[in-house]
Amino acid sequence: MRRARQTVISLALLALLPATASLAQTVLKLETSAPVDRVIASGDGVILQVGARYQAIAACTDSVGLCVVPATAPTGPKLAPANGLPDGSVATAPSGDINGAWYARPTGRYAHGVLGDAVEAGSLVVNTADERKLELILPEAQVFEDITPRIADLDGNGSNEVITLRASLSGGGGVVIYGLVDGDLREIAAGSENGRPNRWLNIAGFLPRLDGGLTIYGVRTPHIGGRLFSLDFKDGAVAERNDIALDVSNHVIGSRELDLSAVGEFGGRTELILPSQDRRRLRFPLSDRADIALPGPIDRAIALVDGHIVTATESGDLLVIRP
Structure with missing residues (x-):
């Protein structure tokens, strides 16, 4: 990442919270030149969009070891091509049988708008390692209520899976997994739907398993109660756990921020x-x-820098948290 001269902006301590775990938890506020509009975790590190400018979180000699410095715009993912979801991006993978995936065929047939508009996707498109482009078109009763799919080797067998958020008119949102079967793009597994239309869910993260695979974690109805669930894809089947935790969220209704x-x-x-x-x-x-x-509700992405958690509040205050 190219940077301008390192003009360090001051750090202010907001609170040192009482420790109920083994270590004290510290919440700090880093001053920025203006309220933070976005927190972006990218290959360039953690970048902040602050009005028309970009700043970065960088290691420094400050007592906390992190400072805010000027930065250039991050290198973002490639936008979906023609007929793709208008603000969707292409997910990529460095290896495996599927190396690109995006949503296409924008449609307004699912009137929910949980992501801030009434446009969802009617198909999933992938690029394969042998340079083919394959498209799977959903039936009229389903859409992808998502922005960008995810590519991962969930079962650790060397082949990639595409993980999507699909919604139906009968059951609402669910996690659906696609992959290559006999050279074709097909649904290979799915978690349960939420049970009624206009009930969404959002993926929260992928955690490694001891067998080399990955466990998907997500939040059902993040705006209504918020219930943590997990999915394990192994030997062609899905094992699901629900209500692992309650009172959680990972999305603000109407927002395009999924991270x-x-x-x-x-x-x-x-x-x-x-x-x-x-x-x-x-x-x-x-x-x-x-x-x-926290000193206020957060609605920006959560990112990690050198053992610290970085996010921002609804008012644009940049927070650095030492757990």
Whole structure:
């Protein structure tokens, strides 16, 4: 990442919260030149969109070890091609049989608008390692209520799966997994739907399993109660756990920001981080780590830098949290 001269902006301590876990939890506010509009985790590091400018979180000699410095715009993912979802992007993978995926055939046939508009996707398109483009078109009663699909090798067998958020007129949102079967793009597994239309869910993260696969974690109805669930895809089948935790969220209704959660390693343990339902606490629902109170509700992405959690409040205050 190219940077201008390193003009360091001051750091202000908001609170040192009482420790109910083994270590004190610290919430800090980093001053920025204007309120933070977006927190972007990219290959260039953690970039902040601050009005028309970009800034970055960088290591420095400050007592906390992190400072805000000028930065250039991050290199974002490639936008979906013609007939793709208008603001969708192309997910990519460096290896495997599927190396690109995006949503296409925009449609208004599912009138929910949980992501801020009435446009969803009617098909999934993938690029394969042998340079083919394949498209799977949904029936009229279904849409992809999502922005960009995800590519991962969920079962650790060397072949990639495409993980999507699909909604139906009968059952609402669910996680659906696609892959290549005999050279064709097909649905290969699915979790349960929410049970009624206009009930959405959002993926929260992927955590590694001991067998080399990945567990999908997500939040059902993040705006209504917020229930954590997991899916394990193995031997061609899905094992599902529901209501692992309650009072969680990872989305603000009407927002295009889907990254209000993160997976990170703290104290030698991989943890899932996401907000409480009111977004005024950070929660670690897969461990005994205490919740972290925040100075206000957050609605920007959650990112990780050098063992710290970075996010921002609804008012644009940049927060750095030491769990």
